[in-house]
Amino acid sequence: xxxxxxxxxxxxxxxxxxxxxxxxxxxxxxxxxxxxxxxxxxxxxxxxxxxxxxxxxxxxxxxxxxxxxxxxxxxxxxxxxxxxxxxxxxxxxxxxx
Ligand SMILES: [Zn+2]
Numbered sequence: 001x002x003x004x005x006x007x008x009x010x011x012x013x014x015x016x017x018x019x020x021x022x023x024x025x026x027x028x029x030x031x032x033x034x035x036x037x038x039x040x041x042x043x044x045x046x047x048x049x050x051x052x053x054x055x056x057x058x059x060x061x062x063x064x065x066x067x068x069x070x071x072x073x074x075x076x077x078x079x080x081x082x083x084x085x086x087x088x089x090x091x092x093x094x095x096x097x
Contacts, residue, residue, distance in 0.1 A: 037065030039072060047075035051083060
């Protein structure tokens with residue numbers, strides 16, 4: 001194979017280019033894995049209803065399904081934010097009649 005930087009021919013299994021020393025990408029490198037996990041509708045709903053559940057889902061699936069986990073966390077935070085806003089509104093109404 002050839003060095004992507006200087007174009008010099010290097011051994012196929014070379015870790016670095018013998019000419020310029022830049023790191024070579026190994027052919028047998030595992031291809032980048034894309035996280036194709038999808039958040040499930042039921043879990044999203046629960047996360048939106050109960051903030052702590054969304055965070056729990058995020059915690060439990062962040063290793064295996066980072067994509068889905070992010071969605072749960074987002075939903076949990078959104079519902080948390082909404083709940084906080086509602087309580088502030090309520091408090092405001094109660095304190096300033
Ligand atoms: Zn090179």
